[in-house]
Amino acid sequence: MDSFHHLEQLEDGKRKAVRAKQAVADLKRLIEDQTQRIKEEEEIKRKRLENLEKIRSSQAVLNKLDEIKTNYFRLVTSQDYQKRGFELEKVLYDLFELFDLDPKASFRNIGEQIDGAFSLEGTDYLFEAKWRNQLSDSSDLDSFVGKINRKLDNTLGLFLSINGFSEDAVKIHSVSRSTILLMDGTDLMAVLENQIDFVSLIIRKRRHAAQTGNIYLKSSEVV
Template sequence: MAESDPSKRIAPAAIQSLKEALTYAYWYKSDLQSFLTHTVSDSTILARLDWGDYKRNIVAKLVDHLAQNEHIYQRQLLRLMTETANITDFNHLARLDDGAEKVQKAEAAVAALRNQVKGHGDIVAEEKNVERRRAETHQKLMALAAVKEHIEQLKQEYFALLGSDNPQQRGYKLEKILRELFEVFDLDPKASFRIEGEQIDGAFTFEATDYLLEAKWQAEPVSAKHLDGMAGKLSRKLDNTLGLYLSINGFSEDGVKAHSSGRRMLILMDGSDLMAVLEGRIDLIQLLLRKRREASQTGNIYLGIHEILTGKHS
C-alpha cells in the first residue's frame, strides 16, 4: 500500500488498547493463533512470532512491529483493530476457571479498544473506501461478458454432474470446474490439484495466505474423521497455512463442532455455497472473506450461504 499520511496515524493509546484486548480476549494461545491467522493477511508478519513465548509477549511483538512500520502496515494494523473490536462472543472464556472474571476483563478491554476505533473514524472510513473500491472492481469484472459466459458454462457443467453416479468421472469434472473457477477469481490454483476417487486435493493463494484445498463429493456429509485428516495435513505445514474443505453434501455436526474450537485452521464450504457462486449471487472472493471473518470472530467455521445472503452476518 501507499505510505500512510503522518497526520492520520493510529494513536499510541489505541495501540495499547489493542494489546490489552488481544491479550484478554483469548486465554489459550491456540485460539489467539487461529484469530490472527484468519485476520492478518500478510503471512510474513505472523512468521515472525514465537508461539513458545508468553501470550502477552507474542501480542506485544506483533502489534509493536505493525505500529513501528505503520507506513507499510497501517491497513493490516487497522484491520486487526477493527476485527478485534468486533469480538462479542466470550463463551470460550466463560467455561474456564474464574470464567466470569475473565469474561469481564475481556469485555472491558475490547470495549476500550472499540472506543479507540471510533476515535479513528477518518482512517476507518478510508479503509472502508478501499474495500468498497475492491468490491466495485469485482463487480465490474463479473459484468464482463467473457467472465459471465465462462461462469455460466461452469454452472452448466456442474448441473450436468448432479445426476452422475460415477465418482471417478464426477471427480475429474469437478476438479476442472474448481480449477477454472479459482482462475477466474485470480486465486492462483496450484498445479498440485489432483483427483483420487471422490476427493480432490489442491492449493491456492488468497490475500497472501496459502490455503490447502480438499473437495469431496460423497452421498453422506463429511465426518469428523475426514476433517481430522485435513487438519493433520495443515499441522505439517507452516503455521499460517489455512484449509478450505468443500463437501458438496455438507458436514456432520460433530465434525463441525470438533473443529470450531482451539486453533481453527479450516473454513468449510458446501454445494450450496458453490451453487451461489456459479449462479452469480455472490463472488468467490466475498464468500471466502465472509467465512474467514466469521471463523476469526466467533469460531464458526461453517457459516451458511443463507445467513450471508440474508444479511444475518456482516
C-alpha cells in the same frame, strides 16, 4: 512530545528523561508501523473490491461462470461417482482461475494427495473436495487438518463437501483455533449463480471464523 526538561528536574532526572524519550520514540514508531499497515490493508481491500466489480460486470466473466455452472450441472446427473469427484476438482480449478486466485491443480506430496491450492490476500489455501452421499465427518476433517499442519504457518484450508458436514465434525473443529473453512454444495451454487462472488464468500467465512470460532458460515447467512 519532544521535550523532557520537566523530568530532568526530578531525582535521577537525566536517566528518567532518556528513558521517557526512548519510550516516546518507540511509541511513535509503533503508531507509524500500524498506520502503514492500515493503509496497505485499505489499499488491498480497495483493489479487491475494484477487481470484483469488474468481474461481476464483465460479460466475458459472466459467460465463463455460466460455462462452469453448466459443467457442474453435468456432474450432478453423472452416475460415474469416481470420475465425478475428479471432474469436481476441475470445476473448482476453473472457478479459482476465474477469480484470479493463482490456482494449483491436484498434486501429491509424500504420502498424501492434495486436491488443489490457491492464494487469496497473501494467504495460501489448500483445497479438498468430497462428493459422497453421506455427510463428511470428523475423521475427514482430521485428515485434512493434518495436511494443513504440515505446511507453513500461514497456510489455511478450504474443505468442500457437496452434501455438507456432520454436526459433530463442525463442533469439534470449531472449538479450538482451526486452520480450515468449510463449504458445501449450497455455497458453491450461490457462487455459480452469481449471488455472491467466491472471494467475498471466503473472506466472510474467514472473518466469521476469526470472530466466532464457527468455521461453517453458510452462504444463506451472507447473501
